[in-house]
Amino acid sequence: MPDLFLELFSEEIPARMQRRAAEDLKKLVTDALVERGFLYEGAKAFATPRRLTLNVVGLPVKGQDVREERKGPRVGAPDAAVQGFLKSAGLTSLDQAKIEKDPKKGEFYVALIERPGRPTEEVLAEIIPQIVKTFPWPKSMRWGAASREPGSLRWVRPLQSIVCTFGPETEEPVVVPVQIDGLAAGDVTYGHRFMAPGAIKVRRFDDYAPALERAKVVLDADRRKDIILHDARDLAFAQGLELVEDEGLLEEVAGLVEWPVVLMGSFEEAFLAIPPEVIRATIRANQKCFVLRDPKTGGLANKFLLTSNLVAKDGGKTIVGGNERVVRARLSDAKFFWETDQKVRLEERLEKLKTIVFHEQIGTQYQRVERIAALARELAPIAGAEPAQAERAARLAKADLVTEMVGEFPELQGLMGRYYASIQKEPASVSAAIEDHYKPLGPSDRVPTDPVSVAVALADKIDTLVAFWVIDEKPTGSKDPYALRRAALGVIRLVLENNLRMTLGENFSLAISNLQDPQNPGEFVVHRSGSQTPPGQYPAVSGSHKSLRAAGDVAASVVPDLLSFFADRLKVYLRDQGARHDLIDAVFALEGQDDLLMIVRRVEALGRFLDTEDGKNLLAGFRRAANILRIEEKKDGRAYDAAPNRSLIQERGQPEEQVLLQVLEDASSQARDYVKREDFEGAMRALAALRPAVDTFFDKVTVNAEDSELRENRLRLLNALRDATRTVADFSRIEG
Template sequence: MPDLLIELLSEEIPARMQAPAADNLLKLVSNKIKENGLSFDSPHTYYSARRLVLILRNVDAFSKETLEEKLGPRTDAPETAIKGFLDSNNLSTVDQCEIKSGTKGSRYSFHRKIPKRDADKIISQIMPDIIQNFPWPKSMKWGNGDLRWVRPLKNILGILIFKDRTTILDFKIDNMKATNTTFGHRFMANNSIEIHTIDQYHKSLKSSYVDVDIIERKNKINKQASLIMADRNLIIHEDETLLNEVAGLVEWPVVLLGSFDVKFLMLPEEVLITSMRNHQKYFSVFDKKTNEMTNNFLVVSNIDSQDLGKSIINGNQRVLSARLYDALYFWEEDLSTKLENRVQGLQEVVFHEKLGTLYNRVIRIKNISMLIAGFVGANVELVSRAAYLSKADLQTGMVSEFPELQGTIGRYYAIEQGEDSIVADAIREHYLPVGSGDLLPISSVSISIALAEKIDMLVSFWTINEKPTGSKDPFALRRSANGIIRIIIESQIEVPIRQIINKSQDILSDEIDINCNDICADLIDFLLDRLRTYMREYGIGKEVIDATINAQEVDDLYLLSEKIKLLNNFIKSIEGIDFVKAIKRVHNILQAEERKNDYSASDSIINESFFEFNEEKELYNVLTKLSHIDISVYKKGDKKIYEDLLLAFTKPINNFFDSVIVNVDKKETKDNRLKLLAGIRSFTQKIADFSVIDF
């Protein structure tokens, strides 16, 4: 059984697109091969800056002979329809067909024999369509051809490797025929290489300075970096994202150590790292003993040069030095103007055409955060100051050059200009969290402003009806909502979210001329959707979440999350399972009656004189006793709400159903028993909607 080798050689593929493209190549080719009756073993993909490689081992040499059923028209169909079916299948008479009976009548059918086909012919037939319709996120055309590819396609290696021969696939794309050749490293060994086996493919490429395996390239980078670091008592911090990217930029990695002027170490560490990592794809280097940043960096080259990389290092040092000189200029220039003197300049920056300027937004954040400060115990003066300065660094040259450092730069400038450290930290932390795994704001001042900033985003865009739809979320409102959920739950913050939303909308209408509609209920639903997602990520089922949410008007999201956790633990206990089974019997009886016409179970006045059994009286007494308890006293998901209240119902409910028949002929007795059950349902639904929980 032969092995299939396909290599698509092009100009440089963006690193972020390589792995998805390799996955797509495997998926598309393997699916088409299977559809055509071929099987295979051990699929492998490889990719580099210039190559997508697919290897399938033990491909069937040919497809099996099969029968394909062609279903035709009904036997009583018009002559023209029947003739069309016969002609399309090269048949001369219906006698050559079978008659297939079904619920919709009898139809003609014909079994067509599909002969076995050689694997190379099948694969040669499917490859042009796969390549011509390849799902690149971005593609281009070049020259006079029609093919769209991520970068100009230079060569197609396509072969089936048998034990005794190699068969070249017979297809072409824009006059580029598949061959049994590839090429080595673009700069060090750009020679043509004839391929005959899989092993020889790998060995020949490596001898021509190409390693198509990203895992091997990453290992080489790590090994070379470790040797350089060990000799100098230096370290680099683990950065898998950067490692993956640089490994995708090269085919033959060579790690080199460069340096920059020590005077640039006066710049914030984040500026240096961003300049090197984001802009130049360098690894920052730190002292192994002190963990302080040094004036060194590691660059991964794609060339093993004769001068041991000196010219490459010098070139990279010049580029980095120019960037750092710009950063140093911005640092010194920015510090000449106080942050507070930059705030007014935000009046010239439009936040959104319907929502005013960034200055308007800052004032809204300030007012909302001062409201939240009262709930979280934050110093109102510090909150006011930090909120006022929160967006000031957007007016600086440094943030203009490094927009990803907004907030971080503001913190450094605030410290340099003598602001309180809590204020400085809040300027940075009010953006947090940015992603699901990101850090949270720490101080109560930071929390107040971070919540205010995100609530203002939601309220503002909800007010102008710019909500997320489907996969579209241009203003990252889901991220803001996720941030609110994480801050409140993980920081254990109890705040009245409805009050804050309503007040935020009042502040919005006072700050800019806008007609505000009531958006609170819809926005709460949106936050609850994000909370559902958050809780499910922690392994809590949808039924438990919905049961808790359905039971109350939500205002305190932290308390709600605690109740969800409590219910989740409760229904896993033996006592909880027994209770849920009992209360489900109550719900089932009532729902069955309510499905009938003109009936609605009500917990209106229950008449004790209609009781005929002690079990009715016992259940009624438990309900009466517990109904006088104010369940709002059970805060923060206190488990006693279950121990004191719900578990008291389990035995009386089971005794009731064991001894009492609800659906009796006597109407007043039946209605009274239904009222008793409705009273139990009404009481327990204040805690959770157990009707949605199933075992």
């Protein structure tokens, strides 16, 4: 069976887009084929910096013939109906239609439509231009003379040529007549830009891949990665060094070359005085080179590995020399930053944070630091930290944003602060907190455990969340530009993994009060920018002005809303940990649950309790009681929420209901005591004691008694049972 071969040859495709583009090309072409009834045996796509290639094997020569009968109007139908039928069936006269009989409808016309399957290459010539014209590049462009006309072809960079062939293995394939905006598919491609730029005639994939290999192009990105990785390891090993592996860099570098040649360069040992993270960031970000570790020292070696795209005539000497020059210049800059940054103490940098706007409505980084420091001080006892240390760490936490080094390498924020703090002899906990207060950055990132780090990390995140809630910039759907979900998850993990007791609502209110205008206590500072300028006018030079909102109003609306956001994030977190979502709901349904650790303890205890026989039976008893109550309350149009009448039960009640009343009173008060002591297991055990009494009650006592007083009292008793369970959870939310 024939194969399709397609190559789209262009100018250099950004490395980060290549892999996705190859996958998109495969999916779009094969989907379009399948949609038209053309099944295939297999497909594989490839990308290099200059080409997207697709090989689809085992396609039919042509599509399937279609035979279809189409029912028409009855014989003798009005002319308009007949003409419509003829047109839709592609017939010229009724002589071409059959007449069929139906016992109910009588005689009617039937058209027999036969469509021979279309040749595959014809269909391909239709599909491929469509796909190329609408290809989902993240960014695309127009080019050349054709771009004079509107609607000209867009591609990620200029598309130079197309190879598209179709045919069986045994025969000479044909060039599929693909035409895209003046670009016609052919059977010629080109090799490596410098080492083998000549034309290569292509018949099919089987001769294409080896021909490219001869023309110094490794088609498969994974193979290029393998080559780079192995050569890099070998070169490192030969020098007694180890490669510092970096998957992201490897993927990128493999997208920058068609023929990878790994070469080793070196830099002056003096640069090793710079922190290794800085060396790595410099060499990685600017030069896309790998760094090496020296197993003898455990630190970095003064060597790096570059991946060139050339088998150079001089063995790479010039290339290494050029790269070393650039690395040296970059490291000199880094060393200069490292040394000059140390001349200014972190606290002296705070003033500069006044010029950095964090968010135009929330204010500057300086204001933010002030708030975080105040909050960290308050949170310190919760985390077990010294308040003064937490405040100190929070105050210095953002100071490195205005260092030269972080200006150059934003990804080193926090880490540089830690280095500079250690150098100026801050306590170890303070230095560590400067780096770690950003953590955890996601579900798998490390959670800090040092109390000072924990306090500052919590303060940082809570301040951010509260501030964005106050200006009403909450995440919606897939949009979360300020990573607020991540911040909330960070708070959750910090609290739970460190077993911290913290009431969220109270601390949110505290954070909100920090946002108040110090000049006008009780008023809120919310900056509004002058961006809504009417057309034709210019925004005022002075930029922004303050508008005030009453703090009380804000707290009243923000705190409950933010708590419910946390409830959702906690559910997501617990669900990921394997907890049952209905048990989480059952606990959240109780009033005033804003202590994360207690919520989780309760959910855990509830889960264990419901796994026991007692738990299952109590749940069954609860449900029976709740059902009866629901039905009867609905029937009578009233609630039976008054306390049971004790004397009535003692005078006229059955012994089983006397027992239940007694047990209920005992169990509820015990359960409440246990909850007060935060012993949820104990509370559930106390409730479990209800089980025999509940079971017997339902066995022996008729709730809907003739005597209406007795009936009412029994319904009140069931209500008391329902209430008793609410000391630990809302059982009505439990499923299964």
